[in-house]
Amino acid sequence: MLTSSTSSSRDKGKTAVRKTRTTPKNNDHTVVISTAVTSDIDDEIVDEKPIAAVPSEAQNTSNPKKSHSRLDNIIMEAIKSLNEPTGSHRTTIANYIEEQYWPPSDFDHLLSAKLKDLATSGKLIKVNRKYRIAPSSPNSEGRSPKMLLLEDVQREPVKIGSNDSKTLTRSQVDAELARMATMTGEEASAAAARAVAEAEAIMAEAEAAAREAEAAEAEAQAAQAFAEAAFLTLKNRNTANLMAQA
Structure with a gap:
């Protein structure tokens, strides 16, 4: 009986130890x-x-390609929304963007650089300091063929007084007239629109040259008047000095 009781006590002790160890x-x-x-x-x-x-500026800086693409889209949106017949000036584009968005502090510099890049890449056409969307650009969809033709003509500015212009002979004129007689209505309209665009471009260049000539003439007249006044002042001063010495 003693042995059995002792074994039972040991088993209980082991079970208690196991429980104690398991709990931790x-x-x-x-x-x-x-x-x-x-x-x-x-x-x-x-x-x-x-x-x-x-800040938002730092997030935009972390992805410059995305911010540049965003500025491209905004410029295209501004020109398309303004929808000016002869194109939009940089100041007009800047005013539109400033009214619609919150531009950064160096926005003027960014806009000038971006407009130059878009014009160089062919997405925009610059004529007389005004910008228009190029016909090949996706933003030019929905425009009439005549408008696209005018933009194609304006892409290459006409040089006044250049030696590249050639004089057509009588036979060449007759051949051109014969070719125009066989044109369809759409082709004839396109040719007429091209001629009008060329004439408008030449007139615009001539007006700009005339304004520059007038400004140069005014500056020359002002310089001449200043020189005459200075000479008269110097002459009077020399006369006064001679009279004082006498």
């Missing part, structure tokens, strides 16, 4: 899980705070 393991595991979950939540908050704290 479960607590440790629980602590680890709760710590890991808390750590994950803290990481999410830390990741979100810098994104919310970064």
Whole structure:
């Protein structure tokens, strides 16, 4: 009886020891899980705070290609919305964008550079300091064939007084007239629109040259008047000095 009681006491002791050892393991595991979950939540908050704290200008700077493409679209939108027959001046485009959007502080410099790039790439046509959308651009869809033809003509400015112009002979004129007689109505309209566009471009260049000549003449007259006044002042001063010495 004593042996059986002793064995029973030992078994109970071992069971108690096992329970005692198992309980801390479960607590440790629980602590680890709760710590890991808390750590994950803290990481999410830390990741979100810098994104919310970064200003919009810095976010745009992080992706310059996207910001440049955005400026291209805004310029195209402005020119298309203004829909001016002879094109839109840079100041007009800037005023439209400033009314519709919130441009940065160096917007004038960015706009000038971007307009130059778009004109160089062929997306815009620059005529007499005004910008129009090129016919090949997707933004030019929906325009009449005559308008697109006018833009094609205006893409190459006409040089006044250049030696490249050639005089047509009588036979060449007759051949051209015969070719025009066989044209369809649409082809004849296109040819007429081309001729009108060329004439308008020549007139615009002539007017610009006349304005420059007038400005140069006014400056020359002002310089001459200044020189005459200076000479008269110097002459009077010399006369006064001679009279004082006498």
